[in-house]
Amino acid sequence: MASDYEDYCEIWAENAKSIEDEVRASVTFSLVFHVSFIHLPRDPAEDDDEEEDGVAEINNLTESAVEDRDIEVARDRLINEETCQETLEGILSSVRVPSRPLFVEKILSCARAMASDKAFEGYKVLRMHVRICAVVDDDDGDIEEVSESASVAEGASREAIERLEKVQIDEDRLRRQQCLCAICLQEFVVGLQVTRLPCSHIFHGDCVLNWLTKSKACPLCRSEL
Incomplete structure (x- = not known):
């Protein structure tokens, strides 16, 4: 418009x-x-x-x-x-x-x-x-x-949150994907376990859990769970 x-x-x-x-x-x-x-x-x-x-x-x-x-x-x-x-x-x-x-x-x-x-x-x-x-x-x-x-705001359901995948950060993932959590803006380190949303964006587990209690959309791309 x-x-x-x-x-x-x-x-x-x-x-x-x-x-x-x-x-x-x-x-x-x-x-x-x-x-x-x-x-x-x-x-x-x-x-x-x-x-x-x-x-x-x-x-x-x-x-x-x-x-x-x-x-x-x-x-x-x-x-x-x-x-x-x-x-x-x-x-x-x-x-x-x-x-x-x-x-x-x-x-x-x-x-x-x-x-x-x-x-x-x-x-x-x-x-x-x-x-x-x-x-x-x-x-x-x-x-x-x-x-x-x-x-x-509408948060994600408990079932949707529990289905989220946990992945471990390695050097290859840092090179080809995100290098920091878009919620707290802290850098990821090799060996850290993070949470991956269906859209493939990754975040610290606690950060994304707090986010998803208020919104069911990815903080980066707005894709919904």
């Missing part, structure tokens, strides 16, 4: 350092997400006058916001050419944001600028704020659930 509304993304660096940062073993980025969505209607002729908490009617559109989220990721994973795309897809998925070029390019641009800026030299935590307003079409499947106030 054509729309006069466009995705919006604003990013700014926060020049702040805390005593707790100094105990970090390695340099990390801390991305604070402020996310909202404009939902295009399924049918322009529909006119629903109902208004729910956290969802405001704007003509034939609805707008919703999710709770601010703070995501940490290793510095090298975010600025490395080989890992940045997968890493950002995982981060955006974890905050229920579609992985779109505008969002990816702006986050990467800010991260690389901060990593090379002498003003941040010696910082163990590089903090940035990411304000996103994503335009989503209810028919295009860009996003199924943005917040509990905007839609009611």
Whole structure:
């Protein structure tokens, strides 16, 4: 559906350092997400006058916001050419944001600028704020659930969760599949047992269990169990 509304993304660096940062073993980025969505209607002729908490009617559109989220990721994973795309897809998925070029390019641009800026030299935590307003079409499947106030999440059944396959990480799997859990953004290590969804994406067992109690869709591809 054509729309006069466009995705919006604003990013700014926060020049702040805390005593707790100094105990970090390695340099990390801390991305604070402020996310909202404009939902295009399924049918322009529909006119629903109902208004729910956290969802405001704007003509034939609805707008919703999710709770601010703070995501940490290793510095090298975010600025490395080989890992940045997968890493950002995982981060955006974890905050229920579609992985779109505008969002990816702006986050990467800010991260690389901060990593090379002498003003941040010696910082163990590089903090940035990411304000996103994503335009989503209810028919295009860009996003199924943005917040509990905007839609009611439906978790996977116990039977579906119990059927999930357990696999062990080996070097070959790391090379040809995921190298990190898209939910917690921690890297997999050889010998670790993980859980594989029917779509073949893998996650830490505890991470995906917590996820599936709230949603029956894969965090990465949105395939349902």
